[in-house]
Amino acid sequence: MLKLSDDNPPESASAGLPHSREAEEAVVGSILINELVLDELADLQPEDFYIHRLRFIWQAYLRLREKKQPIDSLTVSEELEDFGRLEEIGGPAYLTALLNQVPTTLHAEAYAEIVKATSLRRRLLSAANRVAVLAYDTTAAVDELTEQATAVIREAIASTSQEASRSFAEVALELYDQAVERADAAKAGKPVLSRRIPTGWEEVNRMLNGGFVPGKFYVVAARPGDGKTTWLANVCLEAALSGKQPVFFSLEMEDAELVARILSGESGLDANKITDGVLADDDWTVFVGALDKVSGAAGRVEYTPNLTVERARAKAHRIQQKHGLDLLIVDYVQLMRGTGRTQNREQEVAAISRELKILAGELGVPVLAAAQLSREIEKRPDKKPQLSDLRESGALEQDSDAVIFLWRPDKTNQVTNFAFAKNRGGAVGSVDLYFDKAVTKFRNLTN
Numbered sequence: 001m002l003k004l005s006d007d008n009p010p011e012s013a014s015a016g017l018p019h020s021r022e023a024e025e026a027v028v029g030s031i032l033i034n035e036l037v038l039d040e041l042a043d044l045q046p047e048d049f050y051i052h053r054l055r056f057i058w059q060a061y062l063r064l065r066e067k068k069q070p071i072d073s074l075t076v077s078e079e080l081e082d083f084g085r086l087e088e089i090g091g092p093a094y095l096t097a098l099l100n101q102v103p104t105t106l107h108a109e110a111y112a113e114i115v116k117a118t119s120l121r122r123r124l125l126s127a128a129n130r131v132a133v134l135a136y137d138t139t140a141a142v143d144e145l146t147e148q149a150t151a152v153i154r155e156a157i158a159s160t161s162q163e164a165s166r167s168f169a170e171v172a173l174e175l176y177d178q179a180v181e182r183a184d185a186a187k188a189g190k191p192v193l194s195r196r197i198p199t200g201w202e203e204v205n206r207m208l209n210g211g212f213v214p215g216k217f218y219v220v221a222a223r224p225g226d227g228k229t230t231w232l233a234n235v236c237l238e239a240a241l242s243g244k245q246p247v248f249f250s251l252e253m254e255d256a257e258l259v260a261r262i263l264s265g266e267s268g269l270d271a272n273k274i275t276d277g278v279l280a281d282d283d284w285t286v287f288v289g290a291l292d293k294v295s296g297a298a299g300r301v302e303y304t305p306n307l308t309v310e311r312a313r314a315k316a317h318r319i320q321q322k323h324g325l326d327l328l329i330v331d332y333v334q335l336m337r338g339t340g341r342t343q344n345r346e347q348e349v350a351a352i353s354r355e356l357k358i359l360a361g362e363l364g365v366p367v368l369a370a371a372q373l374s375r376e377i378e379k380r381p382d383k384k385p386q387l388s389d390l391r392e393s394g395a396l397e398q399d400s401d402a403v404i405f406l407w408r409p410d411k412t413n414q415v416t417n418f419a420f421a422k423n424r425g426g427a428v429g430s431v432d433l434y435f436d437k438a439v440t441k442f443r444n445l446t447n
Contacts, residue, residue, distance in 0.1 A: 018121040023118075028057050037105055037108045045058075053088065053089035060076050076095060147310045197212045199211060208426050216366050218369070223378075227406055228332070230435070231406060232329050232331055236327070245325050246326060247329070248299065249328070249330045258303075264440045267439075268439050271439065308337045317362075317363070328365055330369045332369065333396065356399070402423045405418070415435075416433050418431050
């Protein structure tokens with residue numbers, strides 16, 4: 001009988017890398033016995049195999065499946081011959097010998113899990129070596145090094161990650177249990193817990209069916225001076241005061257200035273007075289009261305110019321692990337930098353938009369991103385924003401779960417229209433709030 005163990009990789013530094021010859025041979029052999037097993041192993045890729053000739057055979061399987069041809073020893077031999085790999089793998093005799101290495105095809109998925117696990121270990125070792133090389137580069141800034149190292153590790157993990165599918169029944173039962181739990185809480189007079197994070201304004205909440213949804217990506221867009229940073233700061237404070245853990249990444253405004261605006265809105269004192277430290281005697285009681293209230297909230301703010309998505313991802317994950325994280329706000333998208341090479345700024349912003357969408361899912365929290373509107377809006381008589389006005393990228397419209405425009409139809413007053421131009425799972429429409437610019441706070445018109 002042909003000895004499969006003769007197929008050793010070259011004796012070198014790579015010879016000791018994690019792998020399981022038995023599992024790899026059993027997986028590949030299982031397909032030759034029953035090609036339907038391949039449907040159950042869709043996540044397994046050729047690069048997951050450590051032994052090269054098994055990798056070539058797996059590639060042949062995938063090509064045959066793509067061509068809708070049967071998979072057996074004969075068709076695989078012909079496919080390998082067409083690509084000049086048949087003799088390299090040991091000829092038809094090696095394929096025949098593989099059949100004898102399969103204890104049972106019933107355990108093919110278990111064998112595949114072993115192959116995936118050892119593949120991930122090899123990728124992590126490779127990533128660790130790349131990180132070590134980066135660490136020895138003393139010319140690189142620490143922030144840049146952290147960003148690159150995070151990207152390397154994330155790439156290694158993402159390349160082997162699997163999405164576990166669930167049946168309709170499993171998901172439906174989970175939703176049923178949640179509905180029963182909320183109904184029981186309501187009957188008992190207890191607060192009904194919701195995954196959504198309220199904004200602080202009832203009319204806006206109604207448009208969002210109760211608030212921001214974890215894992216969703218929201219774009220808040222306006223022209224400069226129309227209050228998008230102020231509103232996001234208001235949202236951040238409302239979330240913090242409700243016991244949530246919001247984080248505000250500011251690329252434009254320093255943290256002290258941003259918190260001064262938050263204090264202004266909470267105290268009703270002019271923001272310039274707080275920033276300049278010019279408070280009248282009567283102001284101090286109100287100021288200290290607002291200071292105590294804001295200080296007791298759980299929010300966090302970070303002034304981080306030149307922020308990249310990878311750096312935002314690393315910071316957010318670190319904060320989530322250390323302090324908890326329920327809401328992430330980024331102000332604003334067009335000031336962010338991409339990490340990959342792109343041909344133009346539009347492609348760069350598109351890549352940033354897509355990564356922010358992915359980040360919302362990774363963190364399991366709502367991500368709110370401020371965005372600038374283009375000057376084209378000023379050329380229209382009514383100055384009403386349109387989705388095409390999203391500056392530098394239409395990807396923001398495509399990737400977002402909701403796009404909220406802030407604009408003032410009448411520049412002679414501070415009534416601000418919140419136009420929901422896109423709103424998955426909610427209504428498309430608008431509501432009006434009053435922008436109290438002196439104290440940097442949005443209020444309901446009834447107030």
